[in-house]
Amino acid sequence: MTTIFKKIIDGDLPSEKVFENERLLAIKDVNPAAPVHLLIMPKKEITSIQEMSQEDFDLLSEIIKVAQNLAIEFGISDNYRLLTNNGRLAGQSIFHLHFHLIGGRPLGPMA
Numbered sequence: 001m002t003t004i005f006k007k008i009i010d011g012d013l014p015s016e017k018v019f020e021n022e023r024l025l026a027i028k029d030v031n032p033a034a035p036v037h038l039l040i041m042p043k044k045e046i047t048s049i050q051e052m053s054q055e056d057f058d059l060l061s062e063i064i065k066v067a068q069n070l071a072i073e074f075g076i077s078d079n080y081r082l083l084t085n086n087g088r089l090a091g092q093s094i095f096h097l098h099f100h101l102i103g104g105r106p107l108g109p110m111a
């Protein structure tokens, strides 16, 4: 089933893009949990981190590099959270792999 993020990647739905290259897209979260809340995703359709295969792992280092650069660009490089939810019970609602980059306020301990 086509996800919202696949439609955004394909340009069929609008988004606020903050980074894009051939393999990755980063957008602003439509319902931000903090002053800075970005979503970094591969363009390749991968359901979740648990479904990643060896051939996809290079994407992870690229995602981390993009997160570092965006953290600098958005002024949160000292305090941010980078996370992915795996599975519905962990809070995943869109089944296209994405990492949340969250910051801009004190984040406190993990729930």
Ligand code: 5GP
Pocket: 004, 015, 016, 027, 028, 029, 030, 031, 032, 039, 084, 085, 091, 092, 093, 094, 095
């Ligand atoms: P998850 O719950 O799967 O870890 O994260 C999905 C995130 O996508 C949520 O934080 C939610 O606010 C965000 N989101 C849902 N629909 C849209 C949308 O259409 N556009 C954007 N930019 N973010 C979305």
